[in-house]
Amino acid sequence: MDPKELPPNVRDDKISEETKKLISSLPTHTDSQGQKLCKYQGCWYYYNTLQGVLNFQSGFQPQDTDIIIASYPKSGTTWLKALIVALLERSKNHSSSNDHPLLHDNPHGIVPFLEIDVFHESSSPNLDKFSATPRLFSTHMPLHAMHETLKQTPCKIVYVCRNLKDTLISTWLFACAILKIEPTRSILESMFKSLCNGTIFYGPFWDHLLSYWRGSFEDPKHVLFMRYEEMKSEPHEQIKRLADFLGSPFTKQEEESGSVEEILDLCSLRNLSSLEVNKTGKVNNVDHKNFFRKGEVGDSKNYLTPEMENKIDMIIQEKLQEPETATLIDSKLLFTINSVTFTTLNLNNKASEAVALVDRLVAKGCQPNLVTYGAVVNGLCKRGEIDLALLLLKKMDKAKIEVNLVIYNTVIDGFCQVGDCDITQEIFKQMVSSGLAPNIWTYNILLDGLCNNRKLEKALVISENMQKSGTDLDIYTYNIIIHGMCKAGVIEDTHDLFCSLSLKGVKPDVVTYNTMISGLCNNRLKHEAYAFFRKMKQDGPLPDDLTYNVLIRAHLEGGDKAASAEFIKELISNLWFCHYYVA
Template sequence: MADNELPMNLREDNVSEETKKLISSLPTDKDCVGKLCKYQGCWYYYNTLQGVINFQNNFQAQETDIILASSPKSGTTWLKALTVALLERSKHHDGHPLLSDNPHALVPFLENNLYLKSSTPDLTKYSSSSSPRLFATHMPLLTVKEGLKGSPCKIVFMCRNAKDALISLWYFRCKYQKLEMTRGILESMFESLCSGVSFYGPIWDQVLSYWRGSLEDPSRVLFMKYEEMKEEPYAQLKRLAEFFGCPFTEEEEESGGVEKILELCSLPSLSDLEINKSGKNVNGVDYKFYFRKGEVGDSKNHLTPEMESKIDMIIEEKLKGSGLSF
């Protein structure tokens, strides 16, 4: 795929002279998509780095903002949908926003969307007197905090087993790049994951940044696991609502309010909506590619036992002593 056919965030054609100068001073490498550079401990494609810099320099945080952070392919779409449904639950008697728009349009990425094309994007459409602004990111916590400039806004982080996230990313990347699903591509992505030189990697550093942030300031940073969301969605959704300061009332629970949100945001429900069958995001990626299986343990159907063991050993070693495990 030619560089200009890639989604804009994966390219290197929108970088300022100042950022080019910065990149020349940073560690650089490449993967099967393109050139990467390491900024504040995290690997980015060049255009995405420009979005990161634009965000850090120009974002004006509001105290009520909510930032939904995640590792790539770790339940991001689901977390966005659940958050929108939670915060909008008392307002929509007619058309719910999730019925007519994709979660990624309702909760835009800061560095991969809003600040990717402009250093001063118009954020007014995300403001309302009755709801907090919602934004998303894959950046590590240190980089996010630099852009928040001391704002006390809340941050939710969703992580997922690295093996399942790898398989999900393999499918996703091959679909939007119109590539054949080959072992060669998977093995290349596997090597990138294990070396830590991957988009938004190393995954263990990113996850640990939010894990430590949640331990230091649990009222401001909530750490969630995709596997726990799948295993006990009712309890985890209540936990999310309490963190946002809008817990479910007894009446809501008795009338099935929690179940309604879980049903609305389920993969079968969302993937069946017309917007998610035919729409595209701002970078030209089809929304339908964001909905596949959403299963726990799917990696065992694709990775060899040796590959699984290598990832497990690396993650265990990197997380040692942190109190966090997958």
């Protein structure tokens, strides 16, 4: 595709010299298409988008009545824009039903993105067309990117989040539609990998979501946190909640006359996609029609493998510590406690203070619940304060609060990270004796810790016991074992295990091949590594940049510059896909 046909915000042709200098000091990453991203204030942006962010931060003058619609890409942005436009249009007296703006423009044309549209090229754009109040804008920026610009202003922010699995599938199909290519499994797998490691446009997802989640805790009058799934399952309640937040509640007369139903019908994806204005036209080089698909909840199950779903579930549990659970707590006090401990751990890096807070609460007769303990344990383990985490488990036992599998997995992983595998196995036995059955992720955490700490024999015993107990080992488990065996230098046994995977009904993925190739290269078996590389291109998943980097490095270290040059040439010729997250 001609770069000029790509959405402008993913390119790098509109950045100033000052921004170029800033980028040179930032962490950078090149996607598989060769498009460059940089990490600014904890978020990954394409260069042109970063310019828009900087322009916004230096030039935006908020008005008290402004409304900003925020979201992570492909999380229901188009629908939310349409709903808010329709809610605000109720107060206007249109001479005809055909005057409604949604009948004449796409929602993204009516509500432009701050960093992608309004401030894309200048920090002082002409905002004359936004003379009416309230002004409506949108963004994919995390909340902390707007904090300084919006502080001390009462403007309102509405954020919508969506199940990450459905977001992934929507993004995959949307990106392929933009690129006008077939949505293949290899593209989905590449996108899945990038989503999981966080190095994607506007990523990491979990930091993005948590910025607005905390904002809704700290300033609920000005930040509304909505869930796409709830908007689908209970649309009447959610649209009324949205209207109340915007200061435009439905009157009793409106409800009785069917105004709520009219707005929901007008803004339904079925109706919006059937409008002539959304069948033609473009915004930011994206066809209007590409913004409308199924919008179904749970559609990802038709595309993701069980292993991919489990991986995403584990990431959500680890990174978010199930914040949704906190919304089910009836006690306002405990709701506040969870907010305090979570914020303390994740924003201020003061884990010991969070532990002291738990002790003070208990002393005052206010017993923290499982969510609170889970948040504190997670923070302690992330910071390597494992002994304190273990102490909290004892406090939970004393308070007769049953430790769940997520917390046990967190603590086991924490001890594995600091290399204390003996205590790790003791905690594992304690978990089993408490009546909790380990899941595949428990085993994977344990195996990974043993292999990384060069305790391969113990890891192999556990994997054998898993199979004897009827636990199916997935490709992630085998990747851990293969990595451990390569690290231990038992290459022949590793090769035998790899060859047995097909007999077990397990298909090697790109990580499996990369691990084998890297292990062979590290053991100076370049010819065998190249044989795996050929097999990978013939039977397995497509090689990625890591595959080539391992082979290039191995041949350079062996003095074979010609072979390295050939691998570099092939790597460059195969850089054909990139991730576009533009709406």
